[in-house]
Amino acid sequence: MSTNADADTHTDASTGASTTPAGSERLLEVENLDAGYGDLQILTDVDMFVDEGEYVTIVGPNGAGKSTLMKSVFGLTAHMGGTVTFAGEDITGLMPEQIIHEGIGYVPQNDNTFTSLSVQENLEMGAYILDEVPEDALEAVFDRFPILRERKDQKAGTMSGGQQQMLAMGRALMLEPDLLLLDEPSAGLAPDLVADMFDRIDAINDDGTAVLMVEQNAKEALRRCDRGYVLANGENRYVDSGDALLNDPQVRQDFLGG
Numbered sequence: 425m426s427t428n429a430d431a432d433t434h435t436d437a438s439t440g441a442s443t444t445p446a447g448s449e450r451l452l453e454v455e456n457l458d459a460g461y462g463d464l465q466i467l468t469d470v471d472m473f474v475d476e477g478e479y480v481t482i483v484g485p486n487g488a489g490k491s492t493l494m495k496s497v498f499g500l501t502a503h504m505g506g507t508v509t510f511a512g513e514d515i516t517g518l519m520p521e522q523i524i525h526e527g528i529g530y531v532p533q534n535d536n537t538f539t540s541l542s543v544q545e546n547l548e549m550g551a552y553i554l555d556e557v558p559e560d561a562l563e564a565v566f567d568r569f570p571i572l573r574e575r576k577d578q579k580a581g582t583m584s585g586g587q588q589q590m591l592a593m594g595r596a597l598m599l600e601p602d603l604l605l606l607d608e609p610s611a612g613l614a615p616d617l618v619a620d621m622f623d624r625i626d627a628i629n630d631d632g633t634a635v636l637m638v639e640q641n642a643k644e645a646l647r648r649c650d651r652g653y654v655l656a657n658g659e660n661r662y663v664d665s666g667d668a669l670l671n672d673p674q675v676r677q678d679f680l681g682g
């Protein structure tokens with residue numbers, strides 16, 4: 425496979441795979457993706473992959489198309505070309521309800537809780553495609569985020585930003601996805617809560633869930649992840665291990681504030 429990043433001196437997507445755990449399988453594969461909204465094309469020829477259990481970060485300037493890429497994986501944009509494959513199955517053009525069934529959970533950037541519903545109702549909504557609430561999964565979410573158990577009867581809208589972010593993640597974990605898409609999980613959090621949020625994401629990944637995350641807090645995200653992509657103007661610019669991107673003078677200058 426080739427990426428637009430081939431044009432520069434950086435690791436291409438196929439050699440980037442060498443940084444992932446031995447024996448891991450390709451989970452998500454985005455190839456030559458063109459996508460946007462209505463007739464408006466935002467993404468051009470984007471290639472990206474996530475292996476089983478891998479932690480991948482997408483960084484890049486505001487308006488680069490990071491959220492659009494996440495939405496495209498989850499079936500929320502207009503598809504204009506290319507393919508999205510998940511666990512060997514072509515999911516291009518499927519609806520979000522179908523994609524959830526395949527094992528992908530998605531936490532959007534904004535407005536990611538039902539503010540007038542209780543915490544527990546929000547979590548139950550995460551499993552609405554099932555006939556019954558999966559009690560084991562609910563308990564696992566409460567164990568992971570004890571504050572949600574403490575506040576399970578409270579309306580989501582009365583919770584702090586950090587707590588609502590945990591709730592949104594918990595809701596996406598209710599179906600125990602193989603891949604969790606996180607769009608700016610640290611956005612709007614007080615600085616002392618940002619590290620805690622990243623620690624929680626590490627823990628989710630350590631328990632075996634692959635993570636594909638978009639972050640404005642690019643340096644910290646690259647420090648934590650296995651591999652990163654730099655997206656600009658709807659195109660892949662770089663793909664490499666997080667450390668390699670962090671240490672690349674050009675990436676630092678152009679995308680990481682020096």
Ligand SMILES: Nc1ncnc2c1ncn2[C@@H]1O[C@H](COP(=O)(O)OP(=O)(O)O)[C@@H](O)[C@H]1O
Pocket residue numbers: 461464466484485486487488489490491492493
């Ligand atoms: N619903 C939409 N309809 C039309 N254009 C959109 C929509 N959402 C985002 N865009 C445009 O797509 C481009 C990429 O946006 P986005 O993916 O949100 O960037 P990022 O997440 O990297 O900041 C921007 O120019 C933005 O204005």
Ligand SMILES: [Mg+2]
Pocket residue numbers: 490491492533607638
């Ligand atoms: Mg965004």
